[in-house]
Amino acid sequence: MRTCICKLSIGVFLMLALASRASAQKVTVDFDPHASFSDYKTFMWVEPVHYPEDPLMEKRVMDAIDAALIAKGLQQVQLGADIGIVSHVATKEKRTLETLYTGFGGGWRWGLGWGQAITTPETYTIGTLVVDLFDSHTKQLIWRGVGSETLSEKPEKDTQKLTKTVEKMFKDFPPKNK
Secondary structure, three states: OHHHHHHHHHHHHHHHHHHHHHOOOEEEEEEOOOOOHHHOOEEEEOOOOOOOOOHHHHHHHHHHHHHHHHHOOOEEOOOOOOEEEEEEEEEEEEEEEEEEEOOOOOOOOOOOOOOOEEEEEEEEEEEEEEEEEEEOOOOOEEEEEEEEEEOOOOHHHHHHHHHHHHHHHOOOOOOOOO
């Protein structure tokens, strides 16, 4: 019984530890409160996304942003748009220590108990997407979205995370001027 509870506890601990690292998505948005977002009807890319770590993801980033803006009623054009888009992708390697406890100690109910802790270093990658929207006429930054997420080793999962990040970014777009 005690071994079963111990194994169950270890499994739950590992799931929680991995889930906390995997759900590290963070999205922030800022905008110029003086920009008249209701006047913007069209958008275009000023330069394509550059992501040397995964060139196949470049088009996915652009497609996700295009879809978000089109869903908000803007039209994509090749020249003379109201909004110009510039987007950057960066990655950063992070390290953490994962500790696995193999037993319980102390406590009146379980007895004294013995166990050990095994700590191993883990490396993971954080991807950051920055999306800047400029007023094409004044060349001024009017909106910025930044999203960070723990990346996977599977492109399908990263594409899903990208989609969710962009959806969160543009959830309240266009912003309401105060």
